[in-house]
Amino acid sequence: MSPLEGQPSQRPNRRVSRRALARAITKDRDLAMALADDNYRTSDSALDRALPELSRAVVDNSLEHRLAGIAARMLPPPNRTRYAEEFRSELGDLAQSGAGRWRQVIYAFRQLARARHMRKALMASSQRRATPGSEAS
Amino acid sequence: MGEGPSPRMTLTTQLVLRALLEEPVQEKYGLQICAAAGLPSGTIHPILARLETLGWVESRWEDTDPHEQGRPRRRYYRFTADGAESARIALARASTPVAGLSRLRPRPAGGDV
Numbered sequence: 001m002s003p004l005e006g007q008p009s010q011r012p013n014r015r016v017s018r019r020a021l022a023r024a025i026t027k028d029r030d031l032a033m034a035l036a037d038d039n040y041r042t043s044d045s046a047l048d049r050a051l052p053e054l055s056r057a058v059v060d061n062s063l064e065h066r067l068a069g070i071a072a073r074m075l076p077p078p079n080r081t082r083y084a085e086e087f088r089s090e091l092g093d094l095a096q097s098g099a100g101r102w103r104q105v106i107y108a109f110r111q112l113a114r115a116r117h118m119r120k121a122l123m124a125s126s127q128r129r130a131t132p133g134s135e136a137s
Numbered sequence: 138m139g140e141g142p143s144p145r146m147t148l149t150t151q152l153v154l155r156a157l158l159e160e161p162v163q164e165k166y167g168l169q170i171c172a173a174a175g176l177p178s179g180t181i182h183p184i185l186a187r188l189e190t191l192g193w194v195e196s197r198w199e200d201t202d203p204h205e206q207g208r209p210r211r212r213y214y215r216f217t218a219d220g221a222e223s224a225r226i227a228l229a230r231a232s233t234p235v236a237g238l239s240r241l242r243p244r245p246a247g248g249d250v
Contacts, residue, residue, distance in 0.1 A: 082212075083182070085209060085210075085212075086167065086182075086212045088209050089166075089167075089208070089209035089210060089211050089212065090166075090167050090168055090178065092208040092209050093166070093168050093208070093211070094168065094178070096208060097168075106178075106179075107178045107179050108179075109179075110177060110178065110179025110180060111179045111182070113179075114179060114180060114182065114183060117183040118182055118183045118186060120183075121183040121184075121186040121187050121190075122186055124187070124190070125186060125187070125189070125190035128190055
């Protein structure tokens, strides 16, 4: 017996969800335009603020930033954002200090190689916090 | 003080502690600590995470606007009030067996007193 046998056809549902999706997109577009309009009225520098973020996002697609991002994603979820920012910050410091591209890649590789140790240390930290008896007196 | 749990005093942990103890009240960011400890970048974060959990070290984000600075904000580390003292005690304990090893060093021939 086929696993799909006895189940209702998917076609009508798909049509309904497409219509719902189209409606949601229209609504979101209207909302986004309203928000953007409001944003520009209240602050002319909205675009000025957004552009460096966008350009950084493009630059951050480099190998070293991607490796550092992977290293951060290997950490426990509550710590990921902090360390992703910290690694990014140190890559920025390395770049500012005149370190070449390869030094930055090596830095990111090291973070990646140590991510397992880091994860272990952070997991132990959260366990320690969860067990008050093991906290330093 | 100094009687609470302490980290495993590996050589790298000792180097990080010594680097922070050079100026215990001064805040340092990751790469500064690496440079002061003579460790390659990317090796100190697990140690700092352990020290932070023990309450020896505290950290905070730099209080600046990244857009004005033109770089992401830094994470600064420094000893807590009790952390520096705990670190000194732990380092003294850790260095004792190393000092004791000097007695095992081969002495020059005929130098037996």
